[in-house]
Amino acid sequence: MSKIFPKSANALPLQILIFLGVLGVVAAAGITYYATPAYLRVGYQPVQPVPFDHSLHAGQLGMDCRYCHASVEKSGTSSVPAAQTCMNCHSIIKPASPLLEVVRKSYETGDPVPWVKIHQAPDYVYFNHSVHVNRGVSCVECHGKVNEMTTVYHAMPHSMSWCLDCHRNPAQRIRNPEDVFNLNSAPLAAQGPAGLKTAEKFIHDWKVKPPQSCSGCHR
Amino acid sequence: MSAHSTDHAAQPAILAEVNPAIIPRAVLVEQNRDFHWITEKVCGIVEGTTPTWWWWCFGLAAVIASFTVSGLVYLVSTGVGVWGHANPVNWAWDIVNFVFWIGIGHAGTLISAILCLLRQKWRTSINRAAEAMTIFAVVCAAIFPVFHVGRIWFAVMPGWLFPFPNSNGIWQNFRSPLEWDVFAVSTYGTVSVLFWYVGLIPDLGTMRDRFTATGNMLKARIYGFFAMGWRGSNRHWSNYEMAYLVLAGIATPLVLSVHTIVSFDFAVSLIPGWHTTIFPPYFVAGAIFSGFGMVMTLMLPLRAVYRLEDLITQYHIDCMCKITLATGTMVGYAYSMEFFIAWYGSNPYEGFAFINRAFGHYAWAYWIMIGCNVITPQFFWFKSVRENTTLVWILSIFVNVGMWFERFVIIVTSLARDFLPSSWGYYSPSIVEIFTFFGTFGVFSFLFLLFIRFVPIMPMSEVKAVIPAADPHAGHHH
Numbered sequence: 001m002s003k004i005f006p007k008s009a010n011a012l013p014l015q016i017l018i019f020l021g022v023l024g025v026v027a028a029a030g031i032t033y034y035a036t037p038a039y040l041r042v043g044y045q046p047v048q049p050v051p052f053d054h055s056l057h058a059g060q061l062g063m064d065c066r067y068c069h070a071s072v073e074k075s076g077t078s079s080v081p082a083a084q085t086c087m088n089c090h091s092i093i094k095p096a097s098p099l100l101e102v103v104r105k106s107y108e109t110g111d112p113v114p115w116v117k118i119h120q121a122p123d124y125v126y127f128n129h130s131v132h133v134n135r136g137v138s139c140v141e142c143h144g145k146v147n148e149m150t151t152v153y154h155a156m157p158h159s160m161s162w163c164l165d166c167h168r169n170p171a172q173r174i175r176n177p178e179d180v181f182n183l184n185s186a187p188l189a190a191q192g193p194a195g196l197k198t199a200e201k202f203i204h205d206w207k208v209k210p211p212q213s214c215s216g217c218h219r
Numbered sequence: 220m221s222a223h224s225t226d227h228a229a230q231p232a233i234l235a236e237v238n239p240a241i242i243p244r245a246v247l248v249e250q251n252r253d254f255h256w257i258t259e260k261v262c263g264i265v266e267g268t269t270p271t272w273w274w275w276c277f278g279l280a281a282v283i284a285s286f287t288v289s290g291l292v293y294l295v296s297t298g299v300g301v302w303g304h305a306n307p308v309n310w311a312w313d314i315v316n317f318v319f320w321i322g323i324g325h326a327g328t329l330i331s332a333i334l335c336l337l338r339q340k341w342r343t344s345i346n347r348a349a350e351a352m353t354i355f356a357v358v359c360a361a362i363f364p365v366f367h368v369g370r371i372w373f374a375v376m377p378g379w380l381f382p383f384p385n386s387n388g389i390w391q392n393f394r395s396p397l398e399w400d401v402f403a404v405s406t407y408g409t410v411s412v413l414f415w416y417v418g419l420i421p422d423l424g425t426m427r428d429r430f431t432a433t434g435n436m437l438k439a440r441i442y443g444f445f446a447m448g449w450r451g452s453n454r455h456w457s458n459y460e461m462a463y464l465v466l467a468g469i470a471t472p473l474v475l476s477v478h479t480i481v482s483f484d485f486a487v488s489l490i491p492g493w494h495t496t497i498f499p500p501y502f503v504a505g506a507i508f509s510g511f512g513m514v515m516t517l518m519l520p521l522r523a524v525y526r527l528e529d530l531i532t533q534y535h536i537d538c539m540c541k542i543t544l545a546t547g548t549m550v551g552y553a554y555s556m557e558f559f560i561a562w563y564g565s566n567p568y569e570g571f572a573f574i575n576r577a578f579g580h581y582a583w584a585y586w587i588m589i590g591c592n593v594i595t596p597q598f599f600w601f602k603s604v605r606e607n608t609t610l611v612w613i614l615s616i617f618v619n620v621g622m623w624f625e626r627f628v629i630i631v632t633s634l635a636r637d638f639l640p641s642s643w644g645y646y647s648p649s650i651v652e653i654f655t656f657f658g659t660f661g662v663f664s665f666l667f668l669l670f671i672r673f674v675p676i677m678p679m680s681e682v683k684a685v686i687p688a689a690d691p692h693a694g695h696h697h
């Protein structure tokens with residue numbers, strides 16, 4: 001038989017197989033790390049028009065989340081405060097601070113402060129804040145420890161699987177309703193088997209039935 | 220009577236010695252063709268100049284295939300509404316065409332796998348082309364379920380059809396037969412391609428060596444690449460035979476399982492006329508029936524054009540006709556059994572579904588189906604019919620038509636008349652659907668013409684193994 005390929009071609013099938021195997025592993029690892037919301041969203045920290053410091057207000061001063069985000073318990077959306085809310089205090093405290101210039105201007109003209117939205121649920125996702133915070137889901141579960149953030153950033157991935165992790169197994173993440181706005185609290189399940197039992201009882205008594213069907217969120 | 224007994228009175232009642240007449244087995248290669256002739260004949264098809272008829276057919280096939288391409292482009296750019304589906308018939312030509320094409324593939328797998336395990340030597344000269352037919356039929360079949368989703372990128376993205384960990388945290392509905400279909404058909408396609416390719420390797424080696432000998436190094440390298448270093452050594456043959464046998468073993472259950480699962484698409488649902496336990500065997504018999512119809516539709520012209528009468532003999536045609544007859548009769552039995560069970564089961568909806576099939580708005584389709592699938596194969600009882608190649612070819616076309624109508628009747632009649640009379644309807648295909656389906660024959664022919672031009676259409680080594688010269692001891696084993 002005549003030779004039409006060099007002898008090195010004998011190793012080619014194995015080399016191709018190894019190459020494809022490595023390529024597959026690298027591609028899967030790369031996509032998992034770089035192309036999922038855990039990479040693409042987490043850490044997003046835009047510069048805001050006002051350098052509002054959550055760690056000062058909600059952390060050191062101990063202000064309740066609901067002082068500013070007032071509608072969170074009653075409405076699907078958690079309200080972003082109007083400049084009026086800021087001026088309740090800042091008409092007295094640091095009334096002339098140059099950092100608050102944008103707020104004062106908004107207060108005078110009525111045009112809203114152009115905050116940059118960080119947590120953006122897609123249009124095809126129905127999300128209701130009130131139903132979550134009234135059933136023991138704390139702010140911290142989705143927004144992270146905002147009370148420790150100088151400038152707010154995207155702390156959690158907010159991918160669909162991340163939503164479903166809790167919807168499929170809410171007992172692990174649920175808190176006492178009085179702890180929902182206490183960002184330093186821990187889920188009941190963190191207290192061990194007794195806490196988990198309390199969480200399960202709460203889920204039963206309060207009929208916590210997080211939807212897992214498509215139309216639960218994609219209405 | 221008395222005269223008879225007197226005549227034989229002298230003879231003993233029992234013969235001292237029995238000499239049964241030896242009926243010669245049909246030869247598989249006629250005219251005592253030798254190894255060299257087979258090689259020259261099969262390789263000559265690939266090596267010779269491209270015949271004019273091939274270019275005409277290829278051009279025509281490409282034009283017809285363009286109907287499918289344009290139909291699909293229009294569908295993707297516009298939406299699935301361009302097909303004629305509407306309540307209550309939301310499954311129609313798309314799944315009819317899918318089942319039709321996937322069924323055709325089954326004959327190829329039966330010939331290559333089951334007949335291999337059963338040592339039916341007549342498979343050798345038709346198995347390569349039949350397997351090619353299987354692969355091309357799976358390609359045509361896959362078009363319809365993939366494109367009927369409309370947004371086809373979802374069909375190819377990992378995590379939608381095939382289970383794959385994803386950031387949506389969702390999985391397929393594993394209880395749905397449609398998902399089983401994904402596994403069944405993709406396995407079927409993969410195994411068919413592997414089986415076909417492994418069988419090709421020795422012949423690709425032959426082609427490589429012949430092109431090397433004539434100095435056509437480009438072709439030698441191309442065939443050599445696909446021959447994967449085949450040298451024809453004893454070790455190669457030993458490994459090859461084992462690989463082929465293992466693949467035959469893997470492919471054998473697929474002949475039964477693929478169409479069983481396709482039938483589950485219907486049988487697992489609760490629609491009257493679909494929800495019957497006879498569906499899996501009935502579908503498998505129908506698939507083999509339709510597949511042999513298509514094998515004959517393809518092989519008979521091929522045999523005539525390339526003068527392959529010595530390799531695809533009358534015995535081969537007889538065998539194929541008899542399998543068509545057997546499976547066609549099974550299908551006919553299933554049709555009557557469906558009616559019997561509908562009556563015997565006393566379910567009014569089931570009863571209505573079958574009366575409606577035979578005498579309702581789609582009765583025309585039902586009787587085309589009965590005519591083509593039940594009556595046509597009965598002609599194959601007659602030797603004179605089996606020996607009339609033209610007639611066999613025409614009958615094989617009827618089989619193809621009938622099996623398409625079978626799927627149409629099953630799918631459309633049941634959906635058009637389901638439980639709620641208020642939602643009853645009548646389905647007609649849109650022009651886009653008609654052209655998309657018609658075009659798949661172009662796609663199929665396009666691929667098949669490429670196959671007969673560039674690939675040895677018969678496994679030379681296997682055909683050589685069934686001629687007398689390959690068996691010097693003439694069947695006497697020591």
